[in-house]
Amino acid sequence: MSRAHRLPRTGVAVLSGVLLTVGAVGCASTDDGGTVRNLDGTSVGSGSGSGSGSGSGSGLTEENTQGTTDNALILTAIDEYKVYVTEQLADTVATTTQMRDAIAAGDLEGAKALYAPSRQGWEAIEPIAGLIEEIDGLVDSRVDDFESETDPEFTGWHRIEYELWVNNDTAAAQPFADQLVTDLETLQREIATLEIPPAALTVGAGELIEEVSTGKITGEEDRYSSTDLWDFAANVNGSEKVIILLTPALDQANPALLGSITAGFAEINAALDPYRDGDGYRPYTDLSPADRTRMQTILAGLSENLSQVSGALGLG
Amino acid sequence: MDADDRRTGLSRRSLLAGAVGTVGLIGGASALAGCAGGDATGAGADAAGSASLVEGATVATAQLQHLPFFGTHQTGVTALHQASGLMAAFDVTAVDRDALIAMFRALTDEAVRIMTGKPYEELDANYPPLHTGHVTNPPPPHNLTVTVAVGASLFDDRFGLADDKPAELVKMPFLANDRLDPERSHGDLLLSINSDSQDVNLFALRQLMRATRSSLALHWMLEGYNRRVDAEPGEAGVRNLMGFVDGTANLDPQAQAQMDSSVWVAADGTEPAWAAGGTYQAVRTIRMLVEFWDRTRLDEQEALIGRRKESGAPLDGEKETDIPDFGADPDGRITPLDAHIRLANPRTPEVADQVILRKGFNYSRGFDGSGQLDQGLAFVSFQRSIERQFLPIQERLAGEPLEEYIRPEGGGFYFALPGVVEPGGYLGDGLLEPTTTSS
Numbered sequence: 001m002s003r004a005h006r007l008p009r010t011g012v013a014v015l016s017g018v019l020l021t022v023g024a025v026g027c028a029s030t031d032d033g034g035t036v037r038n039l040d041g042t043s044v045g046s047g048s049g050s051g052s053g054s055g056s057g058s059g060l061t062e063e064n065t066q067g068t069t070d071n072a073l074i075l076t077a078i079d080e081y082k083v084y085v086t087e088q089l090a091d092t093v094a095t096t097t098q099m100r101d102a103i104a105a106g107d108l109e110g111a112k113a114l115y116a117p118s119r120q121g122w123e124a125i126e127p128i129a130g131l132i133e134e135i136d137g138l139v140d141s142r143v144d145d146f147e148s149e150t151d152p153e154f155t156g157w158h159r160i161e162y163e164l165w166v167n168n169d170t171a172a173a174q175p176f177a178d179q180l181v182t183d184l185e186t187l188q189r190e191i192a193t194l195e196i197p198p199a200a201l202t203v204g205a206g207e208l209i210e211e212v213s214t215g216k217i218t219g220e221e222d223r224y225s226s227t228d229l230w231d232f233a234a235n236v237n238g239s240e241k242v243i244i245l246l247t248p249a250l251d252q253a254n255p256a257l258l259g260s261i262t263a264g265f266a267e268i269n270a271a272l273d274p275y276r277d278g279d280g281y282r283p284y285t286d287l288s289p290a291d292r293t294r295m296q297t298i299l300a301g302l303s304e305n306l307s308q309v310s311g312a313l314g315l316g
Numbered sequence: 317m318d319a320d321d322r323r324t325g326l327s328r329r330s331l332l333a334g335a336v337g338t339v340g341l342i343g344g345a346s347a348l349a350g351c352a353g354g355d356a357t358g359a360g361a362d363a364a365g366s367a368s369l370v371e372g373a374t375v376a377t378a379q380l381q382h383l384p385f386f387g388t389h390q391t392g393v394t395a396l397h398q399a400s401g402l403m404a405a406f407d408v409t410a411v412d413r414d415a416l417i418a419m420f421r422a423l424t425d426e427a428v429r430i431m432t433g434k435p436y437e438e439l440d441a442n443y444p445p446l447h448t449g450h451v452t453n454p455p456p457p458h459n460l461t462v463t464v465a466v467g468a469s470l471f472d473d474r475f476g477l478a479d480d481k482p483a484e485l486v487k488m489p490f491l492a493n494d495r496l497d498p499e500r501s502h503g504d505l506l507l508s509i510n511s512d513s514q515d516v517n518l519f520a521l522r523q524l525m526r527a528t529r530s531s532l533a534l535h536w537m538l539e540g541y542n543r544r545v546d547a548e549p550g551e552a553g554v555r556n557l558m559g560f561v562d563g564t565a566n567l568d569p570q571a572q573a574q575m576d577s578s579v580w581v582a583a584d585g586t587e588p589a590w591a592a593g594g595t596y597q598a599v600r601t602i603r604m605l606v607e608f609w610d611r612t613r614l615d616e617q618e619a620l621i622g623r624r625k626e627s628g629a630p631l632d633g634e635k636e637t638d639i640p641d642f643g644a645d646p647d648g649r650i651t652p653l654d655a656h657i658r659l660a661n662p663r664t665p666e667v668a669d670q671v672i673l674r675k676g677f678n679y680s681r682g683f684d685g686s687g688q689l690d691q692g693l694a695f696v697s698f699q700r701s702i703e704r705q706f707l708p709i710q711e712r713l714a715g716e717p718l719e720e721y722i723r724p725e726g727g728g729f730y731f732a733l734p735g736v737v738e739p740g741g742y743l744g745d746g747l748l749e750p751t752t753t754s755s
Contacts, residue, residue: 264530293533297409301530311443 073249092121116227124238127204165224205242229281264302392463394569398510401677405503424742465730492714500726503535540679561628590746593734601726622655
């Protein structure tokens with residue numbers, strides 16, 4: 001996500017999707033043994049739920065409680081996804097720390113080269129990270145949420161991006177790089193204790209593709225560095241990972257839907273392939289209008305199918 | 317219509333019917349493009365069709381209903397008096413012919429559903445609803461039509477359709493006074509959505525796009541309206557944003573013989589067999605420089621158009637339905653020789669077969685970078701031949717003084733597909749699967 005949650009208006013809008021999942025977490029924590037839904041949405045009595053969360057638990061409703069499941073295939077997927085989240089965060093913290101060190105050493109080109117790689121892990125798990133309040137606004141808000149680039153509240157990756165690419169100024173970037181590493185380490189600690197509700201996987205997989213469709217494919221996310229296609233790929237990878245982990249459950253629930261989604265990921269990966277460059281991607285400015293249009297419709301079709309996954313798995 | 321038809325006197329009512337179309341009569345808009353056309357161009361009032369036709373039109377106006385989808389021609393070409401209009405052009409991103417067929421099938425299925433009012437299933441709460449929810453399910457009966465047309469670019473090398481392109485379908489060239497913006501022009505496929513409710517139009521757009529999301533990318537879009545006012549029999553009932561009556565002399569879509577000769581492509585060997593029953597659709601987004609126009613003295617406005625503003629009467633007449641006698645005014649002392657309606661329809665035998673069916677709408681989309689309102693006419697005309705009917709009118713209008721007040725900015729030439737005769741078929745089936753749909 002790219003907007004600051006701190007700002008009341010955008011914060012509410014962006015959080016709305018997240019709140020649902022947070023609610024589900026809270027629900028599970030306060031309602032252990034409560035109603036659990038079967039795949040077809042019917043009540044199957046009490047179960048263990050997916051665990052007790054540390055979410056804020058606001059706005060619990062009957063609907064939110066549907067976020068629990070006793071489907072062993074889904075529960076396994078959640079466990080595996082936690083491992084994935086942990087790995088991605090560890091990678092992000094390590095690479096961001098390297099970038100911070102380069103900045104501290106005044107190595108402008110070295111820092112620039114680490115900017116896009118440092119975001120890969122974050123972009124792959126961004127919706128989950130969004131479950132931790134405040135973090136997204138601190139580390140990944142864009143200047144659109146502020147009056148100007150010089151607003152001291154404008155922090156995180158994009159402030160660093162601005163200082164490195166527009167001002168060529170490592171010294172100006174350094175306090176923000178220090179803060180970013182600190183914030184990410186905080187995120188890492190908090191995520192470690194976060195219980196991930198099943199709906200966070202399915203909703204999150206869809207949100208990642210929405211992110212690509214609304215932010216990355218427009219070139220507005222990394223407007224100073226033109227590294228949008230790196231984020232694009234990371235979002236797609238993070239979404240695809242969820243589907244890969246949920247494949248056994250989806251294959252059981254709705255194999256046709258699974259087939260459509262798998263085909264959609266294959267299409268978008270193939271469309272992105274010509275833009276690979278070494279370990280990363282070519283600048284956003286290289287993206288041809290025709291390819292962009294094609295990607296836009298592939299992503300739109302994928303989004304439609306991903307929006308069916310929660311329903312297919314009986315997750316609220 | 318031939319000249320005699322024009323004088324049957326029905327004109328007035330037909331005008332009413334014509335209003336639908338929007339187009340302008342006069343209007344500059346009309347002018348614009350089309351205006352030309354038409355009929356008549358304009359001419360006027362004259363034109364209209366027969367009484368019975370008018371009656372049919374009246375029925376359509378009075379009733380709110382779900383309209384039929386299946387038929388030889390697409391219903392949207394002939395439906396009358398729809399108060400809200402929307403056009404959306406798309407780039408097709410389907411990877412191959414099979415994907416293209418799947419898109420047209422999905423588009424057809426969704427169009428059938430929303431036009432004829434079949435309800436959507438209500439799923440359980442874990443799924444997104446299958447419909448928008450901002451209108452009832454099924455959508456209310458507001459005379460909704462969905463008309464599908466294709467642009468010349470669909471017949472490039474992507475789908476192997478190059479040999480099947482309608483003979484006159486080309487990318488719309490820059491015509492007189494044009495400043496076509498590529499982002500507001502052309503496209504592989506055009507959806508024209510019309511009904512008596514903007515809500516229903518937006519519902520239709522969202523449902524149709526949802527069904528075709530992986531194959532269609534928006535290229536340009538325009539929304540507008542036809543505000544019908546109470547009118548005496550024979551008056552247009554619609555004014556364009558220049559303030560002149562518009563659509564007075566439109567072709568009557570229920571005059572079947574006229575439609576056959578002037579609108580529907582026939583299986584006469586001049587066009588691919590699949591195209592019979594379709595029609596060429598010309599779209600011209602004609603910006604009106606309304607601030608400038610509003611500062612222009614009334615007699616100048618009327619001289620530019622060739623009609624009185626308030627009454628709609630030609631300059632040599634007293635009422636809107638009077639037919640101008642340009643022959644009695646060879647030097648342009650009453651109606652300037654370069655007045656819009658005179659250029660559009662000089663009322664000579666040579667132009668009698670340049671009748672077109674107009675069906676556009678007024679639009680407003682905010683303001684431009686200089687703070688000027690962005691308003692105008694979405695001119696739409698249907699005709700059997702672009703070259704024989706549409707372009708001659710344009711050629712006569714080229715250089716007209718009205719050009720100072722108007723600026724064609726977008727649109728395109730399209731071919732509205734033949735109708736789907738019965739369930740099982742789909743829009744474009746004759747083009748895409750000719751062996752399985754021989755007729």
